[in-house]
Amino acid sequence: MTRAKAVIIDAWSWLNYKPLYSETRGVPYRRAFPEAAATWVPPEDERRLAAYKMLAAYDQNQAAELAELRDGPEARDRREFGDPSMFVEAILAHVLGREQQITVPGAEAQTADITPDTEAATADRVQTLLRDWADDELLPMRVQQTERKAVSLGDGVYRLAWDPAKQRATVRSVDPGFYFPIIGEDDDGGEFPQRVHFCWELPEDKRRDLKARIRRITYELAPIGPATAAGVSEDGRAIRAPLTVDDGDGNLVPVLGLGDLADPTTGGITRIYAWNEQPSHLTCYLTDATWNLDDLKGDYDVDSLPDTHASYATGADGEVLDHLDLLIDFIPVVHVPNTVPSAEEHWGQSSLAKVLQVFDDLQGSDTDSSRASATTGLPMIAISGVADSRAEFNVKPGALFKLGETGKLTAVDTSSALRELREHVHDLADRAATVSRLPAVALGTIDPSKAPSGYALDISLGPLDSLIGGMRLARDHKYTLLLKFVQRLHLAGQHPDWAGVQVQPARLVFGPYKPTDKAGILEQVTTGVTGGVISKETAIRMLMEAGFPIEDVEDELERIDARSFEAARLLADALGNPDEVAKFLGREAPDEPEPPTIVLPPASTNPVVDDGEDPAADPAQGSGGNA
Structure with a gap:
């Protein structure tokens, strides 16, 4: 059976x-x-x-x-000639676009409006702070590192932390092979887990007398507990111990953290964070521990390693990283799937997944082609009827072969087989491009002289549009979450530049990924702005997406307005306020000249004498008729 x-x-x-x-x-x-x-x-x-x-x-x-x-x-x-790597690099370039820009909705109104409101000023301030942070933290490089992992492996992971020495939030790319989220049977894999491990093995180091170890960094959301401090266990290990005080009756009671409040109804502890208006009962705990592999004798996994054998790390500030309260109510980890996960799934799918068998056939065809090219470049020759049977022959230019009367020399031509193999390789490459939705123009393998018209080119990029659209959809809210975490970490770290800032819905906008008709877009923008159907801000964004060398919308808008004298004249006619016109042009309003002193004419030297007679009684004036 x-x-x-x-x-x-x-x-x-x-x-x-x-x-x-x-x-x-x-x-x-x-x-x-x-x-x-x-x-x-x-x-x-x-x-x-x-x-x-x-x-x-x-x-x-x-x-x-x-x-x-x-x-x-x-x-x-x-033979492996790098086809998978080439596909990964091409998809990565199209997903990220030519550039990435942090934007906060409403920030353009700070310079576009004549009288900006408070919300626009806040959005502009947060956008400036985030862009400055991205420059200091080398965010574009971190994005490249993580996104390459996501495209090739299916998943990318960011880990954020507050660095007291640098006084800013730091972000690092982590290999997804070290990432172990704890997803319960009743949990939705699409939601973020409440506990996350980063775990990997450390090899034995005989020079430093270190055995093979396991290191695990854990983030966990849990109810807020009493305050703790660095201490020592009974066996001499560094741990964190709860702080207690005498209540006056000889009883030791736990100490609450600064700003924490005990809830008399539930008995729990609550805390108000700078980004929340309502009290929260959750906080994030950090644990960084190491185990010797020799000490793990039982049936343990990454989530059940015993605390009794753990050695806890110590931070630069002297804090023992054993359930250290980070004073935040979120796990500073962002998982980026390469594709939109299936329902209730957590993991993305590699861009190589659907074409891996094609790459296997490509490798086999490349190997066969290499072998066939060897016999084509150095052909096989059959010799019969040799005069000296003990003679040895070497095929090379100028070689002379002595044959008998019935001697014959035959060359085996394998070029036709090589030609067929090379055509088969091209067919397989086209199949891989079709399955992965990467047209030849996207891979850069099309002959420029055979490029179709702009309309035909746009139609040929249809599969690429759907591919990149789905991949960017999977990333959009992840980067919004990352930038939200960055703002919260700066508020938690009490950075002076972030004082009074409200968390804004910032986004990481990816640039254009396909060729555009710059002349056509420039004409559309000019007509739209002149006709008043689109704003200058929208027009500038369209030009940026088309690849024009514009670095910042606000700066470009200020430079344009500074030379818009005709618009300034119309503004002056409409408002009659020179200060508003000067502000629009980005200049200082001229000082108002002092009005000239009014000089009255001198009094007459011949005063009029009132004789008391009524002018109407003068006969020369008539009785109201014509003289």
């Missing part, structure tokens, strides 16, 4: 076709993926970690090295 083979369908089942990845009952091949088979790795994460390593091997032209572990040394003869 034969047993039916179990079919595994999960977020990583697109790799099931590889025996190296999916062994008996879906367990990855342990020799190829020893990291995934570590005792502390949960079973549900084994296939994910193995998939990450497999994808990284394709990206680094090392897939043959993994295949050698199962298929033998012959697998190392496969």
Whole structure:
């Protein structure tokens, strides 16, 4: 009786076709993926970690090295010419666009309006602070690092922290293979978990007399507890211990943190954060611990490592990182999936997932082409009827072969086979581009002399538009969340520049990713602004998206207004206020000249004598008729 083979369908089942990845009952091949088979790795994460390593091997032209572990040394003869890496770089460039810009809605009104309101001023201030922080923190480089992981592996992770020495929030890119969110059976994978681990193994270091270890950094949202301080356990380990005071009756009671309040109805502790109006009962705890592998004898995983064998790290400020209260009500970790996850799923999908089998065929065809090119460049020759049977022949330019009367020399031409193989390679490359929705123009492989018209080019980019649209949709709210966390960390760190700031819905806007008709867009913008159907702010953004060298909307708008003398004249006629006109032009209003002194004419030297007669009685005046 034969047993039916179990079919595994999960977020990583697109790799099931590889025996190296999916062994008996879906367990990855342990020799190829020893990291995934570590005792502390949960079973549900084994296939994910193995998939990450497999994808990284394709990206680094090392897939043959993994295949050698199962298929033998012959697998190392496969040619890998970097096609997966090229696809990853092309998709990454299109997802991020030419540039990335932090924007806060309403910030343009600070310079566009004649009398800006408080909301516009706040938005402009936060936008300036965030852009300055991004420059100091090298945010574009961090985005490149994380996004490349997301495109190639399917997931990217940011970890944020407040650095007291630098007096700013820091952001780092973390390999998703170290990321272990704890998602319960009843939790929605699409929601952010309440507990997150970053865990990895440290190899043995004999020079420093260090054994093989496991390091785990944990963030956890939990109810606010009493204040703690650095202490020492009974066995001499650094830990955090609760602070207590004598209540006057000989009883020790816990001490509340600064600003914390005890809720008499629930018995819990609440705290008001700078970004919340309502009290919160949650805070984020940080733990940084290390275990020796030799001490872990039981059945433990990343979420159940015993505290009794943990060695806790100490921060630069001397605080022991054992459930350290970070004084924030969120976990400063942002997971970026490459694609929109399926319902109730947490993980994204690699851009290489659907085309990995095509890349395998490409590698096989490239290997066959290399072998065929060797026989084409140095052809095989058959010689018969040799005069001296012991003679040895070497095929080279100017060689002379002595043949008998019936001698014959035949060359085997393999160029036709090589031609067919090369055409097959082109067909496979086109198939990979079609499946991944990357047209030739997006890969840069199209001949410029054969480029279609602008309309035809735009239609050919339709699949790319849907691809990038879905990938940017998966990222949009993640970067909004990251910038929200950055603002909250600066408020929690009480940075003076952020005093009184309200958290704004900032966004990281990706630039254009496809060629545009600059002349046509410039004409549209000019007509729209002149006709009054679009604003100058919208027009400038359209020009930026088209690739015009404009760095900032507000600065460009100020430069334009500073030369708009005709508009200033109309403004003066409408308002009659020179101060508003000068503000519009970005200049100082001229001082008002003093009005000239009014000089009255001198009094007459011949005063009029009133003789008392009524002028109307003069006969010369008549009685009101014509003289």
